[in-house]
Amino acid sequence: MPGSDPDMTAEASLPATLELECRDVHVRLTGAAGQVDILRGVDLQIGRGEFVSILGASGTGKTTLLRVLGGLTPVSGGDYHLGGRPVSGPPEGAVTVFQDYANSLLPWRTVAHNVALGIESRLPAAEVRERVDGALEMVGLGESAGEYPSRLSGGMQQRVQIARALAMRPSVLLMDEPFGALDAMTKAGLQDQLQAVQAATGTTIVFVTHDVEEAVYLSDRIVVLSGRPACVGLTLDVPLARPRDQIGTKEDAGYLDLRHRTYAALGHGVPR
Ligand SMILES: Nc1ncnc2c1ncn2[C@@H]1O[C@H](COP(=O)(O)OP(=O)(O)OP(=O)(O)O)[C@@H](O)[C@H]1O
Ligand SMILES: [Mg+2]
Structure with a gap:
């Protein structure tokens, strides 16, 4: 819905049918300097068929969170359920694209x-x-x-x-900066293909990216990780009409507002 109400974006709604759920997730990893808390108190609920992007500064813990969601990194505290079941090891139905x-x-x-x-x-x-x-x-x-x-x-x-x-x-596709190394034209083409695939299959997609425009363009919801150890700093709903298109959607006032808010959440000033 072009020109969507910006107030709708301040708080995120809860998904209808829960697919992934992190409750108070804590991840502690062992590095050269000993044990480090990477994630602490991560609460995240993602509904079936949702497209959720995860943003955050480099080194915040996005890949770590995606690895938790894919059952590749165990939680050190709290719990993580996929399709209502506790996850220990790579779960059936969740596939990661690096x-x-x-x-x-x-x-x-x-x-x-x-x-x-x-x-x-x-x-x-x-x-x-x-x-x-x-x-x-x-x-x-x-x-x-x-x-x-x-x-x-x-x-x-x-x-x-x-x-x-x-x-x-897969019922859940986990993607870690999948278009990060591609030129802008190829990236836009793949974004649209992914959008079409999701519309056709109803796959739940969790998408890590550094690209704010890409996150707003593709997502139903944006999750910003922040802090050290990191937790969910901000969640924004993206109530823009689908299918989206690279020209019309990106000129939409709702899109521009979300882009602004997301940059601000990442600590970048964007002049109005
Ligand atoms: N196996 C590990 N052992 C110890 N520390 C680790 C390990 N893997 C990652 N880290 C640390 O965890 C933190 C988060 O790393 P992660 O790769 O999740 O960040 P990221 O948000 O994906 O960063 P980027 O945007 O650069 O990909 C970093 O400080 C990193 O050094
Ligand atoms: Mg990463």
Whole structure:
């Protein structure tokens, strides 16, 4: 809804059907200087089908939080539930996409065989083929199934990684700065593809980014991590109409207001 009421954005609403829930989550890691508290008192509730972005200064703990959500880092205190169940270890149905796509594709495997990696050992061959084809279509790489990763651009390689995650039909997709290394045009294209994929699949997406515009453009909600140890400093609802588009949405008064608030929450002054 263009021109959405800015007052709507000050407080975030609670999701209808809870998918992920962190209650008073505490993470303590052991570094060279001993034990360090990275996260403390993180409360976060994410509903099924929501798109939530996580922002925060470098080193705040965004990747750490995403690793908790993906069951890769255990909580040191508090609890984390996915789909109502306590999580200990990588949960069924949650898949993480990392930024480093170049190192996550196997160079000796074709695109299709890379996409099949997460499902080939547990599904019949015909279903693997069907899922791989479907996932490649979703990210616009249907024509590149037989190519090898080295012959693809960076943006295409990242789409292969996303297709691999989609082929696993996750209920939750966890993405750590997935478009961080891409040029602005490629990034905008992938944002729109991800938006379309989410509309088609209803996947819950938690998306870590440093890009404020990207967070506002894609999200239903923005969560800003702050402090040391970090907790949720601010949550903003993003009640902008969907589907969003790169020109119209970014000229919307509601979009500009949210962009302003998000920059301010990150400690940057933005002149009005
Ligand atoms: N395995 C570890 N052991 C000890 N400390 C760690 C470990 N991993 C990360 N840290 C520390 O935890 C803090 C948060 O790291 P994290 O990678 O979560 O930050 P981030 O918000 O993702 O940063 P960036 O935006 O730069 O990716 C940092 O101070 C980092 O040094
Ligand atoms: Mg990180």
